[in-house]
Amino acid sequence: MGATFAVPNKPRKPKNIILMIGDGTGLVHLYAAYTAKGGQLNIYDYAKALGLSITASFDDYITDSAAGATAISTGKKTRNGMIGMDPDSSTLKTLFEEAFEKGISTGAVVTCELPHATPASFYAHQPSRKMYSQIAADMTLNPAASILIGGGLPYFDTLALKKAGYTVSIGTEAMERNQGKRQVCFTDTLKEPLPAPLRGPTLQKGSMHAIRHLSKNKKGFLLMIEGSQIDWGAHNNDSAHTIAEAIDFDNAAGEVLKWAQKDRNTLVIITADHECGGLTLHGYDKTRNRPVMHFSSGHHTAEPVPVYAYGPGSEDFCGVYQNTEIYNKMIRLLGL
Numbered sequence: 001m002g003a004t005f006a007v008p009n010k011p012r013k014p015k016n017i018i019l020m021i022g023d024g025t026g027l028v029h030l031y032a033a034y035t036a037k038g039g040q041l042n043i044y045d046y047a048k049a050l051g052l053s054i055t056a057s058f059d060d061y062i063t064d065s066a067a068g069a070t071a072i073s074t075g076k077k078t079r080n081g082m083i084g085m086d087p088d089s090s091t092l093k094t095l096f097e098e099a100f101e102k103g104i105s106t107g108a109v110v111t112c113e114l115p116h117a118t119p120a121s122f123y124a125h126q127p128s129r130k131m132y133s134q135i136a137a138d139m140t141l142n143p144a145a146s147i148l149i150g151g152g153l154p155y156f157d158t159l160a161l162k163k164a165g166y167t168v169s170i171g172t173e174a175m176e177r178n179q180g181k182r183q184v185c186f187t188d189t190l191k192e193p194l195p196a197p198l199r200g201p202t203l204q205k206g207s208m209h210a211i212r213h214l215s216k217n218k219k220g221f222l223l224m225i226e227g228s229q230i231d232w233g234a235h236n237n238d239s240a241h242t243i244a245e246a247i248d249f250d251n252a253a254g255e256v257l258k259w260a261q262k263d264r265n266t267l268v269i270i271t272a273d274h275e276c277g278g279l280t281l282h283g284y285d286k287t288r289n290r291p292v293m294h295f296s297s298g299h300h301t302a303e304p305v306p307v308y309a310y311g312p313g314s315e316d317f318c319g320v321y322q323n324t325e326i327y328n329k330m331i332r333l334l335g336l
């Protein structure tokens, strides 16, 4: 009797990609959430492949969120502050715009205002992230977006959104009833959404609403989900806010990964644009049930960030590479 050998599985290509970005979320931010959750994290439970992304921008050792997201959305390093443009201010086509041209649907769900740097870098092209009204106008007129969920209603012209074919809703309940072919679902009427846990599970509910909407397209979809405020907690060296946001992000990831497990055709990539706060953990605080957290900075750092991947194509994300490779890997896997 000869030994039996396992036939190597032919690498499968994903039909859909869900890209989850924890803004400012290094290795330690998620481990802090794991500790505060009593030793469990959905991202750790599901991750099948782990890599490291080097986040430096075109002009700086330390990136900002605009250059960081533009690297992932376009495959090009640019100057800090620039949105969907190369260092010479030429417009770059984003992955989402390329996918849309091939009949693939795209969307974004965030816990910041929609014209903020990360979501903007997938749907807008402006020389400065501060140009909120121009970015909001770009997002309104960009045909690639099928669904946008987040805050920042005061920056948008709702009549222009309706004219562009969007069904606009405000609040989580209205979002869940929104059946529009194209949707903009504002989570509230504020300029900037509330912090976790005050705002409620808008990221989790928004992510699942977006997946239900986008998965109607038989050709597939791309969805970007951002835990936007992990970065804000870290900038403020606010341990409680940083942990609450990291747990909120992991809660959304848990629902997304459970859906992807059933779907079997979806690659989930979970990463960050950069680290923020130079966070280290110095022990366990029993009275607060959380780690003792020390921030060495109020800004971003140069630390490479983890890339967790689950689903068909996840093995491509092992290794150490530049953030622009995340774009190249997605393009290759989708055959774009």
Ligand SMILES: [Zn+2]
Residues within 6 Å of the ligand: 024, 065, 231, 232, 235, 276, 300
């Ligand atoms: Zn930041």
